[in-house]
Amino acid sequence: AQKVTQAQTEISVVEKEDVTLDCVYETRDTTYYLFWYKQPPSGELVFLIRRNSFDEQNEISGRYSWNFQKSTSSFNFTITASQVVDSAVYFCALRGNFGNEKLTFGTGTRLTIIP
Amino acid sequence: DADVTQTPRNRITKTGKRIMLECSQTKGHDRMYWYRQDPGLGLQLIYYSFDVKDINKGEISDGYSVSRQAQAKFSLSLESAIPNQTALYFCATSGRGSRTDTQYFGPGTRLTVL
Numbered sequence: 001a002q003k004v005t006q007a008q009t010e011i012s013v014v015e016k017e018d019v020t021l022d023c024v025y026e027t028r029d030t031t032y033y034l035f036w037y038k039q040p041p042s043g044e045l046v047f048l049i050r051r052n053s054f055d056e057q058n059e060i061s062g063r064y065s066w067n068f069q070k071s072t073s074s075f076n077f078t079i080t081a082s083q084v085v086d087s088a089v090y091f092c093a094l095r096g097n098f099g100n101e102k103l104t105f106g107t108g109t110r111l112t113i114i115p
Numbered sequence: 116d117a118d119v120t121q122t123p124r125n126r127i128t129k130t131g132k133r134i135m136l137e138c139s140q141t142k143g144h145d146r147m148y149w150y151r152q153d154p155g156l157g158l159q160l161i162y163y164s165f166d167v168k169d170i171n172k173g174e175i176s177d178g179y180s181v182s183r184q185a186q187a188k189f190s191l192s193l194e195s196a197i198p199n200q201t202a203l204y205f206c207a208t209s210g211r212g213s214r215t216d217t218q219y220f221g222p223g224t225r226l227t228v229l
Binding site for chain 2: 009033035037043044045046047050091095101102103105106107108
């Protein structure tokens with residue numbers, strides 16, 4: 001069975017601080033895919049990033065960066081110089097390989113950026 | 116125009132009523148999904164369809180049914196709504212291959228069952 005754990009239920013930081021959202025996953029598949037989604041207060045789910053298990057290179061996109069560590073089964077998300085617009089619920093998700101292709105979500109981390 | 120649309124966006128109904136939520140997509144994706152979101156529980160998969168003739172139950176299909184009318188349309192029905200089906204419902208779509216399987220979500224339907 002697949003499982004995604006986001007232990008941080010809520011985080012609050014002051015604007016311009018850096019913040020890291022943790023994601024730990026469990027799967028028996030040797031090939032799998034990891035995702036992050038953002039849910040702003042308006043409610044929609046916005047895709048942020050997709051990472052394959054065979055590509056451990058970290059990725060940076062503007063103020064966002066992702067640290068994938070297979071050895072610790074973690075896929076953490078860091079926002080640098082946070083802004084009020086970053087306030088949202090962030091979900092980490094896991095998809096397995098053939099025959100196990102459903103997306104399993106964590107319970108989300110609510111991030112509040114204090115102006 | 117949005118690639119994945121859901122109607123209605125908000126719905127209030129009474130216990131025992133039949134209700135249908137509709138999803139349409141213009142992304143040309145084969146695969147479509149229905150999820151529900153409850154506070155603190157993340158998203159749970161209700162049903163999914165890998166093509167028009169392939170429909171599968173997800174984690175929480177009891178009390179729900181679906182219809183895949185066309186590649187671009189996937190409807191979710193609550194045959195007899197009950198209050199604990201009050202939730203935010205999302206439709207999602209994805210491609211078939213390993214490079215195109217990212218799921219893209221509609222804007223959601225907020226359903227309240229009184």
